[in-house]
Amino acid sequence: MKKMITMMMVAVLAISMLAGCGSAKTTGSVATDGSTSMEKVIGALGEAFQNDTGISFTYNPTGSGSGIKAVQEGRCDIGLSSRDLKDEEKSAGLTGTVLAYDGIAIIVNPENPVADLSVETIAKIYTGDITNWSEVGGNDVEIVLIGREAGSGTRDGFESITNTEDACKYRQELTSTGDVITTVSQNPGAIGYASVASVKDTVKALTVDGVAPTEATIKDGSYVVQRPFVLVTKSDAELSEAAQKFFDYITSSDANEIIGAAGVVSAN
Amino acid sequence: MKKNQLMEKVIHGIFLVLGLITVGCVLLITIYLVISGIPAIREIGLIDFLFGKEWASTAAEPKYGILSFILTSVYGTAGAILIGVPVGFMTAVYLSKLASPKVKSVMQSAVSLLAGIPSVVYGLVGMLVLVPGIRKIFNVPDGASLLAAIVVLAIMILPSIIKMSITALDAVPKEYEDASLALGATPIETYFKVSVPAAKSGIAAAVVLGVGRAIGEAMAVMMVAGNVPNMPDSLFQSVRFLTTAVSSEMAYSSGLQRQALFSIALVLFLFIMLINATLNFFLKRETE
Numbered sequence: 190m191k192k193m194i195t196m197m198m199v200a201v202l203a204i205s206m207l208a209g210c211g212s213a214k215t216t217g218s219v220a221t222d223g224s225t226s227m228e229k230v231i232g233a234l235g236e237a238f239q240n241d242t243g244i245s246f247t248y249n250p251t252g253s254g255s256g257i258k259a260v261q262e263g264r265c266d267i268g269l270s271s272r273d274l275k276d277e278e279k280s281a282g283l284t285g286t287v288l289a290y291d292g293i294a295i296i297v298n299p300e301n302p303v304a305d306l307s308v309e310t311i312a313k314i315y316t317g318d319i320t321n322w323s324e325v326g327g328n329d330v331e332i333v334l335i336g337r338e339a340g341s342g343t344r345d346g347f348e349s350i351t352n353t354e355d356a357c358k359y360r361q362e363l364t365s366t367g368d369v370i371t372t373v374s375q376n377p378g379a380i381g382y383a384s385v386a387s388v389k390d391t392v393k394a395l396t397v398d399g400v401a402p403t404e405a406t407i408k409d410g411s412y413v414v415q416r417p418f419v420l421v422t423k424s425d426a427e428l429s430e431a432a433q434k435f436f437d438y439i440t441s442s443d444a445n446e447i448i449g450a451a452g453v454v455s456a457n
Numbered sequence: 458m459k460k461n462q463l464m465e466k467v468i469h470g471i472f473l474v475l476g477l478i479t480v481g482c483v484l485l486i487t488i489y490l491v492i493s494g495i496p497a498i499r500e501i502g503l504i505d506f507l508f509g510k511e512w513a514s515t516a517a518e519p520k521y522g523i524l525s526f527i528l529t530s531v532y533g534t535a536g537a538i539l540i541g542v543p544v545g546f547m548t549a550v551y552l553s554k555l556a557s558p559k560v561k562s563v564m565q566s567a568v569s570l571l572a573g574i575p576s577v578v579y580g581l582v583g584m585l586v587l588v589p590g591i592r593k594i595f596n597v598p599d600g601a602s603l604l605a606a607i608v609v610l611a612i613m614i615l616p617s618i619i620k621m622s623i624t625a626l627d628a629v630p631k632e633y634e635d636a637s638l639a640l641g642a643t644p645i646e647t648y649f650k651v652s653v654p655a656a657k658s659g660i661a662a663a664v665v666l667g668v669g670r671a672i673g674e675a676m677a678v679m680m681v682a683g684n685v686p687n688m689p690d691s692l693f694q695s696v697r698f699l700t701t702a703v704s705s706e707m708a709y710s711s712g713l714q715r716q717a718l719f720s721i722a723l724v725l726f727l728f729i730m731l732i733n734a735t736l737n738f739f740l741k742r743e744t745e
Contacts, residue, residue, distance in 0.1 A: 332598075339514050360601070362684040
């Protein structure tokens with residue numbers, strides 16, 4: 190009998206501990222959630238902030254849509270989106286603040302002799318008007334269009350910049366930047382797009398209208414294939430003290446260096 | 458004495474609760490899927506949803522037709538079964554009846570290992586070896602296709618087919634085979650005309666299990682099939698399965714698009730339920 194009472198008490202204790210976990214209010218912490226493209230920049234900012242202030246910082250890489258939803262439902266302090274907020278999201282009580290600009294690199298296989306395309310040509314390629322590399326000065330190889338899945342911030346950015354919304358004739362729709370780079374590096378006829386910061390040596394980044402995707406060209410706007418990194422907050426609710434501190438820190442000029450080191454261009 | 462009885466009852470109760478947790482999970486998932494899957498179907502219309510040929514979820518005028526996903530899943534699974542079942546079945550007959558104990562133990566551990574490989578690894582190998590391979594062998598612009606998905610799925614369902622078929626074949630009473638051999642049949646005749654028919658419902662269950670595994674696989678397929686919502690009218694077409702339709706767009710989805718993804722999940726769930734019912738039917742027949 191005594192054993193049983195002990196067992197039951199342990200069970201009660203365990204349950205109360207679980208319940209405690211759920212309701213515990215964490216003070217002095219900042220939770221961010223959203224765009225996987227922003228991982229590098231927000232990770233670097235969070236680390237620096239944590240070192241300076243001792244306030245703990247978390248980042249949940251779920252994707253722009255999920256991050257926006259998380260702010261809306263109050264599951265995080267600041268949402269991260271690699272596209273501008275849609276009107277329906279703004280009317281749902283959300284505010285977007287641009288943190289930085291990210292260039293989208295147009296990548297091809299290193300074997301491909303083509304080095305430069307204009308935005309118009311890129312659009313024609315992606316809408317299927319141009320289907321062979323020989324039409325743009327390359328080898329006689331069929332062009333294989335690699336893109337991202339519907340709803341991805343990179344795809345949204347690319348399609349809105351090139352004016353090819355809903356018109357792209359993709360051969361493959363992949364779900365991560367890494368998959369796009371791998372696929373393009375495997376196929377001599379492939380063309381794809383990916384965040385400039387994540388482009389590796391296995392693929393070749395094209396110049397667009399003669400401008401290479403570098404920090405300077407993205408900053409002065411001469412490289413045109415670029416998109417905003419947006420901080421999403423609730424319009425009607427104030428941030429917690431810690432979150433406000435973080436927000437002020439990353440939008441101040443002190444953070445420029447860190448943002449730059451992460452391969453994107455600060456907006457402030 | 459009384460103390461013992463009480464203890465028995467308590468333990469009985471604990472086990473009951475643990476069992477109910479499982480049942481509760483199934484119920485919760487079912488109810489959740491139905492509740493979140495119905496609204497989009499209502500809004501789009503059942504016929505337009507199931508038989509619409511176009512899927513453009515983020516377009517200015519969104520279209521939510523999933524016929525291409527359904528057909529792709531059916532074709533992909535059928536193709537995987539067409540390749541996987543003969544290979545798996547023959548392997549099972551060999552391992553159960555013909556192989557020497559040493560070979561059997563080595564091959565069976567290889568099969569178990571195959572079952573334990575995570576699906577993302579299948580996908581990665583498919584992406585780096587199979588997709589470029591198909592591009593070169595068939596001289597097509599890109600290898601990510603229905604064919605690549607079928608090959609990956611065929612390999613992935615092998616372990617379940619082999620293991621279940623072996624269990625069924627091992628359970629055939631030795632007397633049946635002895636009688637056949639005594640009547641002058643050769644060993645191979647005996648295995649195919651006596652052992653296999655005796656184990657047929659178990660083997661059928663193995664096939665159904667393979668179908669279930671193939672239709673539910675998402676990760677590996679997503680990495681090799683190309684994921685473009687085309688109708689699967691060629692083996693070299695870039696296609697999207699029911700599973701990948703849900704997983705590839707879920708992360709960034711919102712509004713009706715998200716609801717429609719739940720509806721796709723509901724359709725997939727109904728497919729799996731159907732397959733499970735078939736599986737139960739075969740398994741029940743075997744025990745009778």
